[in-house]
Amino acid sequence: MILDQLVWPLALVLAALVLGPYLLAVLDGLVARGLGLTRGPGLWLAPLRRGAWWLIQHTNVTEAPDGRAWRLAPALYLALAAGGLALVPWSRAWVATDIATSLVLWGSIEALATVVIFLQGWSANTHLTLVGAYRYVALGLSYILVSMFVLIGVALPAESLALTQVIISQQELWNVLRQPLGLPLFLIVGLAITFRGPFNLADSTDLAGGTSADVSGAQRLVWEFARSAMLVAFSGIATAAFLGGWLGPWLPGPLWVAFKMLAVLALLAWLGPAFARLTPEHCVSLMWVVLLPLAFVDLIWAGVEALS
Amino acid sequence: MELLLFFVILILSLGAGLLLQWWPSRHHPMPTYPQRAPFLGGGLPDTHAWSRFHVRYYPMALLLIAFEMEMMFMYPWAVVYVAQGMKAVMEMGMFLAILSVGILYGWREGVFRWQ
């Protein structure tokens, strides 16, 4: 009883929290290798080496930062990512937080992530980080609607806001096929919440690193780690919402979940660097004018499909 | 029970994040003033960065608030959608159509562009 409800889910969440970002870093390394940015041996060690360098480098302080908020922001981002992972059902029995409204709770994690990313850029009290922070808020306030519509779409056939019910409703057909627009739209949300690739408005190159421009050392390590962890959490939610979670033949559920999460991560790691970064203005227009109507269409599709 | 575990996970990760930042830098001295100046490629700022920052997307932010209110009605709607059938379709269709007018109007007036 205790083992099923507490120990195993906790162990799985913590394992995903530690291993997931590491594997994502390895995947990123593979993609970078494909683009010809790095080469040579040490694919598996490279993330550890980078992490070691960040641990050794001193943490920067600016002239008049909001010191507490600045240190708190990466840790809070990590906590939000962990909270997201806690919602992921690993199997029918092993769910760390199996509540009736886990989809809404994930939505609130997305909303709070915007706050935390803003805080990271704001607290440094430097020019480039500040611009990065405000830019990200434009994106963060826009993608959230797309995310809500898409997730409500998966709640329709499940008749529930709990992720476990969403998975059970996919027994016959996974949502990725049943609602073909859903997963692509949701993947865009994933890139946006971790500001990767075309949606890297927060830590962009034109701001010399944006919200990270004046961050160094261990704080940067936690920030990058949390950013990866958030993508891992996102991939867990995407797996549950669209890829049938633990459903799958032969293997035990948690393994299926892990495989599907890895597949989503690999797809996102590959998609991220493939596109040029959008300008903030473009991003906002894209979200409201293109993706939001598409999310409407997805919802209508899901509605029609659920009734038939 | 679920909430307890959620809470434990939050606290654990928050603590780990803070510890990981604090532990390596606990003996580091305070950096010098020149190091703490904002990085501007060798240039210097006249003022602090914190200011009445001119957000260029404020109409969008306000529009979002109104829209998000409405979204909160959609979650309970989604749960009873299949059970209520056509009635739910009609009602939400009307609701969304009314609000789409708002977005269309905003778009027409250039709300999603930088002011």
Place this chain on the structure above:
Amino acid sequence: MAVSWLARLAACAPVPVFPALGMRGEEALYRLALSPEIKLVDSPRHASLLLVAGGVPPSMQQALRRVHDQFPAPFTTLWYRSTPLVELPRAAVTTVDSLDALPGALVESHGSLLRNTVGHSPRLLPDAPPHPWQGLGDDGHGGEGMMGGVPYGRPMAMPPTEDLRDGLALDVLTFRLGPFFPLWPPGLEAEVILQGDIIQQFSVQSSPFPRALAPVFHEAREQSVAIAALERARARHHLQALFHALHLAGLEGLARDALRLADRCPSGDIALLAKWFKTFERRMKRRGFFALHLPERGALRQEQAERLGGFAARAAGIDRDARTEDDGYRRLAFATITQQAGDTRARWRQRLAEIAQAFDLAARAQRDDMRTAQTDAVETPRGAWRDSRPGGTSPLLEDLLPGLEWGEALASLASLELAALSPWPREERAETQMGGAA
């Protein structure tokens, strides 16, 4: 012992290098961008090494000291064809003069820094706030009132008289950027006034360092040279410029591809080059490089375009090219390419078209071994070089950039070439060598 174990792990990490480019320092940047063991970063906060490449004029040494002092410990410095600051101790300085030895020297420096065998660089500037403030004034913030004083050593931002776009006058941020800001031409120093993320005012304080061209352009002013060599050098120049724009757009892989193509330009097989370039261009379009640049952003007025000359003028619809006056080019049936819009996007379209044209010209000229016929006007990538070299035109930024969003402004800047032409050609050594390797 945990620390030494960590340090050994960190010593093998890709070397994070912040390049501070002086005069004629670009070649080091292009070489390091293609070295997999080096990671070029845009902020000193992310680096363990300060690489100063090229000469730094005395007027900019104070700015260099400031950048130097912004590195978090531990870090050290490496000087490539540059004179180290006198106050740096010998232990914290490595000098390198050979481009081939540079990546190795950087890796070595990073390793020994973490193994504690090389000295950490000391702080150069005095540890004092920009303004004295503690205990002064009525609230101990060095002044009076809620907005007055210099809390933490700096005054607070104040509102301007008006705003360019929506008339809502909020605070402006005034700061000087450069000369070592890695995302714009080295040497450019400007006072920027931002309102939100829109540039309200931009005043250039020092122009970018003069840009050295391939020697073949200088030769062409003195004697007849092979058109193929000239066109190859032109393509190479534009491809290298493209590297900066692609980096700015976050397309790191493509940026490296541009540099790889550029490196093959001097001696690679021209047909192959043209084919690779076509693939490269297609990929660039597919990945949304052009979508990044909104229409009409960074558009030059007619007289500005004329003053700039070269590809920027042609991108604005001015059909002028010194190559049309040359008999050698005429025999190749050279025709100028022009765009109409004159904005950032048009400039990149123009440059891409000119690269393709350069490969085409080079291929045909090479077949018949065509040479230039005149020496009194040479079309350089920077513009026509007639009686005098094209000079610096950075003051036009003061007109061009205000009203643009920060990212758009930097993208516009990257699409232009504003530096004067250096009187001395770039050294050929690196080029022949890369050619040999390719």
Place this chain on the structure above:
Amino acid sequence: MNPPLAVDIAFILLALFAVYTGWRVFRTDSMVRASFFLLLSFIAVGAIMLLLSAMYLGAAMFFMMGVEMMVMALFMVMFMMNPAGLNPMMMVHQHRLAIGAGIASFVIVAAMALLARFPHRPLPADLQEVESLGNELLGESMLIFESAAVVLLATMIGVVVLSSQRGRYGNAGEGSMPPGLDPGGEPAGMPEKDDEDDGGHHHCH
């Protein structure tokens, strides 16, 4: 039911946290901090709702407040002097009135909580909170629900009209000109004489 002791402890801790962060809102100098302290306070209240098994309302509270406090921070920073509290400042005005009003409302609310007779109606154990909410929206409260849509539409249009500088015919400050009824004709629906300097008022709608 759940182990009541743990729930009680959590409730007390969260309530104290909510009150503490609510108090900090007025004691900090920074607008951003004030906004996010308020957010923390709301989050604590949302967590209390979760403890009361109001799963939907609690999670919705996090969601709504996350977005709303973010927007509030944007606007607070835009329009307040000394937004980051670099100089010391006082967040509250009219101390005496504020303290009096605070105490009075506390006493009233506390008295209501202690003295009012709450009906004892234990909820059925299998109550589906979200579903009953949905059925309510599609049942008796349908009119309210639909009129909410109209109110929100009015809000949206009001927001756009009041805040957007850029009208569909160009910047509002430039004096907008609707297109003519026939090509090249007089602007449609214009007053006889257009007042040039209307001080940034909007007439773009």
